[in-house]
Amino acid sequence: MKLRPYETTDSPVICGWLKDEAALYKWSADRIGHYPLSGDELNAEYYGREYPLPMHPMTAVDDEGKIFGHILLRFPEPEDLTHIRFGFVIVDCERRGQGLGRKLLSLAKDYAVKEFGAKKISLGVFDSNPPAIKCYKASGFKETGENYDFNCPAGEWKGIMMEYIPDSTKADENDDFSALKILSELGVKNRKDLRRINPLVLAHVGDAVYELVIRTMLAETMDVQVQKIHKKCTEYVNCHMQCEIMHDIEEMLTEEEHAVYKRARNAKSYTMPKNASATEYRTATGFEALCGWLYLSGSNERLLELLKKAFSDFKE
DSSP states (O other): OEEEEOOGGGHHHHHTTOOSHHHHHHHHTTSSOOSSOOHHHHHHHHHSSOOSSOOEEEEEEOTTSOEEEEEEEEOSOTTOTTEEEEEEEEEOGGGTTSSHHHHHHHHHHHHHHHHHOOSEEEEEEETTOHHHHHHHHHTTOEEEEEEEEEEETTEEEEEEEEEEOOOHHHHHHTOOOOHHHHHHHTTOOOOOOGGGSOHHHHHHHHHHHHHHHHHHHHHHHOOSOHHHHHHHHHHHSSHHHHHHHHHHHGGGOOHHHHHHHHHHHTSOOSOOOTTSOHHHHHHHHHHHHHHHHHHHTTOHHHHHHHHGGGGTTOOO
16 A cells, blocks of 8 residues: 555546435545546646645545545645645545545655655544544544634534644654755745746756766666776766666656646757757656656655666666
8 A cells, every 4th residue: 555646637536435414524524625526627626726745635545546635735734834634524425434534644654754744734623523532542643622612514512622742763764864854954935836837947957856866876786997887877877877767657646747747848948968869868858857846846756766767777
């Protein structure tokens, strides 16, 4: 079982788990506000609105690739990027009682700690949903004492805030050099919406990220002079190789990732290297933008999953 980025084609499956109006409000509070919910409306909620910080909708799949759960990770406090809020938590209603809720939360907690360096994870749940409260408590969440009243067409409920504090040792082991960690440590509070960043700026960042990954792998696997490492590095860090990698991984991309790639590939650039064709250069630019976008969004695990195509020559 694993957690992967949400895809727009997941929406009909997820919306199909909401069997009545009460289920909708227990799941999404007043964020959507009407039943039934269509897949297009869920996609619009995630991608049709602008948010001050990136959101990370995720989908859980079993070993056969079948979707069994969904969860949203976001940053509720712009001034604290180590606080992650879980929302829109749901599992397949036909598979309840199999421990899938706890599995979904376990995957999401690990992801939040590993990818974002989370030091606190919070969520809200209604008192009208005892099974969810039981699941959250079994997963290590505790009530904070911060309750609130919520009125909706399905009833008058009390909202209960809960939080989970990751084990400090585990947090330290997963502390990485991510963009979110860097920005948090440097005190940067106001981050741009990644959708507003010029695709060529994303490529500028991605170029450095990709080369850092290559240099890191070479430093760990080659015990030779720096000149030889540099020469080997140039075999990977060039338009032709990046173009080849992009072709290899393109079928693995989600719709959102592919949109980032195409936007940069089609962007007008005023520079062109002498040792690459225009097609190769544009494809490589799209690849670099994808690397930059994944890095800035905190999706380092996904970035490395895609870059494994570049590491076939590294053997243990």
